[in-house]
Amino acid sequence: MGKMEALSVQDLSFSGGLKLVVYLFALRCALVYTYRWFFSPLSRFSGPFLAKFSDWPLAYHSVRGNLHLRALETHERYGPVVRVGPNKVSFSTETALHTIFTSKSVQKHKGYQAFVTIPGVYSSFTVIDKDVHRFKRKIINQGLSEQRMRDAEPAMNKLINRFINIIAKACKTDQWSPNFNMTDSCKYLGVDVMAQFGFGQSFNLQESEENRFFPEAAKLMNLIVGVYYNFTDLAKAKLHVIFAKRALALRDKIRPLMQKIVSERIAVGKNAYQDLFNFVLEAKDPETGKGFALPELWMEAQLLLIAGSDTSATTMAALLFYLSRYPDCHRKLADEIRGAFEDVDDIHSGKAMSECIYLRACIDEALRMSGPAAGIGWREVSPGTGGIIIDGHHIPEGFEVGLSSYVIHHNESFFPEPFTFKPERWIVSPENPKEQVERSRRAFAPFSLGPRGCAGRAMAYMEISNVIAKTVWCFDFEPSKGEVGKIGEGKPNGERGRRRPKEFQTYEHLTSSHDGPYLRFRLRHGFSGNLST
Template identity: 40%
Template sequence: MAATDILIGYAVSASIFYVIVSVSYRLLLHPLRKYPGPFIAKLSDAYEGYFAAARRLHLKTYQDHIKYGPIVRHGPNKLLFNSVTALRDIYQNDRVVKASIYRASQVQPDKYNVFNSRDKSIHRTKRRLVGQALSDHSLRQFEPTLLEEVDKFLNVLLRASKNSSPVNMTPTSRHLGLDAIGQLGFGYDLKMQSEEENRFLMNGLVLAGMRINTCMSFPLLIHLRLDLLASLIPNSIRTRLLAVVEKMIATRLAQPVDAKHDLLSFIVPKLETDFKDVKKGDLWPEAVFFFGAGGDTTATAMAGAFFYLSRNLDCYEKLAAEVRSTFASADEIRSGRQLASCRYLRACIDEALRMSSPVSATPWREKDPKDEQSQPLVIDGQTIPQGTLVGVNIYSLHHNEEYFPNPFKYQPGRWLVEDHNAKAAFNPFSTGPRVCAGKSLAYTELSLVLAKTLWYFDFEPAPGQLGKIGEGTRGRTDGRGRKDEFQLYDIFGSYHDGPYLVFRSRAQYHQELDTNGFN
């Protein structure tokens, strides 16, 4: 017994000694000790981990920049920047790679997708394949299917308009986004806009995003493999989500490769995959990422645009006038020269993307371990020690007054003037070699939805308390005190609720809606 007590005593003493040495080093000797930041963040990644779990890391990051300045130490080995110079130096730099913490997003430890692959050659190969499915030429071929999904969205609005039922634009937009990506990715109709069966997928994606975001912010959690623990629960939401993705792939693989114009038709012939067990091949990680990222991100931008337009009447009226004067009929509203000529429509979308970016987090990078240059890595004039994670928080940059005066005001007009600072700081799709491959798809889908909605309907916030869902609450000090800001919850991507809107069909076009098969 005495020997056991002695061993326990040694263990406790060693632990205390380790903590004292570690704390002393991180505060007094660490290469990043000169940079300002929250005291706890200098000692532990638990600082970011806590706010990630609270789903407001983006808000806390913005507050820390206001308090400490444009360069903030946000973890023992993390430096945050808030400048266009840093944006260029980090994300358009061949000497940096994605941070190792992105392994938290791997579905399987040894499998990488276009998003989390750190090796540049692997990323280039995967990006080339995915890019073919998302090229402008490819999207033109996919447009008829996308328009069918948008028409289903309009059908939801029409049914609600007949008895003035409020519509929650968060699930409505997400149903559309996931249905569209199911078709583009796998030629598979999830029918989320019309049926309940697969709607649990939304909650599955939210939980997955929360886990990834918290683990990336507090990397010690990565070793716990919370995703595998979740898989051990019978009929868990994660298991059911992955089963749906597997079903979509298997159903599509049972057809000829060229049977449909979708992602699989491009990548299946090029990837080494086991068609008997898709989870063992290179196709699996690409499919899981494509499905999750492709549908939800566009839905956030869509809900944000509806929120801001419904609360800024001058912007709403100007956009409605542009759409209704540009086109002679709804059939003319399709991607092409006429839709591209709607400059105010694009400005409204860009302003919604700025204020409510689908990804509001910090894309972390670090010096490439394979970099053999003798010169130090310099970011915004700062020499970066080896092993340091660097990044620019998207939410903070998009609300930096230096680039966006009155940053919490929805002002689409700011995108109609030549403002090089604003354009340089606008980063909803990332930049450099890692720029989002789905950028064109997002703009096409958002443009079609907003234009066709305003052609057929007028809308406004729902009456009473329901119409306030999605707003901030005056008096709060946690970053959610701005009433006119659409509230996002940082979960790797973004979660949100609302706005609740009431739609009224434009009387003279009601017959046209019925003629097109809506009821």
């Protein structure tokens, strides 16, 4: 009986302790949620009910790739200022765009820590410290100068010619080619170009399957990071260890690949290639004398390949989708390109390319409609600033402010008929006065703005321009026949925000993932189908 009584006392003690823990946890939740609902400085802003209490809705929509769609939906319902998290406010105006991303009163928020795969090692994208970022970015900018772009273009065009030749090889005279998934084709090209530009060597994804795991690995890694970026505290639970084993396996293949290409690049010496790493390898901070440590080089390499290739690949796939759905735009662009360049080998940056204003308008319109980074870019109001004023609203320090490029790019105030592919909106004409074009330009930020804006913007435009111009010059193309030709479209019976057949469907995971369009090609009369590589 004595043992039974002792066990009973222990059970009661454990039960009582458990009840106390549950009670204290419930009390804490009640206090926290009451504060967030009624007393938080953000309680004055309207927004979805659950957003007052937790970032879980952001994480959920990020997993599904629909955060940009839900952001647009909430702004359409609640207006230009919306509370989308306990400590987060989203804006949708041109003035907010410029304030948030150019103000000295904000810094990158702690969600960027989710990108850090080696503790304490930061790339120019993930680093929060402004002084460290300034040094890293200065070096990267040297490697992306106008002169450097001109030096790199011949090697880039050889890879683009390979892209053209692969399609041409599948074409028979006066016949349509088999189907091409342009997401795959553009991603392989994008990675090859960035590897060549960054390290002086191509991965040869276009012709070899050896490293084709890379785009899928990047996609899955971005999915995980996107969730933690929007719900930072969730990263502590490390749920990806349980739910994303394939992503981790592919990540473990990327890391040695990054280490290998960086080590090989170091081994051949600084001046072996006029690539980006030529500027990075021996760069020193003038104040500290420190350069890039080896792990930092790995991180910069990973950033260059993933972010650089995704931006161009998404834009190229999107533009090919829209041209195949808007035949008048396709015809107008083909007339411009074929009239500007007598021979396909003449297509490169320069005076003739700069005069192709409809090409640039088409690229900008694809970036607007289906940009590569459609989600909400978050910034934290920096400590010691006393807060920031955005569109007349005071946001205290420590809270987060953001804006989705998809939301502002589909704001009818800046872009009439926002879901129509209309390159003419970027060109001044009697029907489209200069004031309207300038208004649209001020609200256009596919590469973000300010000191943290995309460093590779000029290179992306050069690559996309050359690829699209050569493709349009060499081929006629149209959607594939049958159901496969509809891949990439919205579905009339699809989920909210995905019901427009003429909108290229992207899934937002920091960068955009997508499938299609599936196209078939036919050689243009007079094109032999074999370019120099």
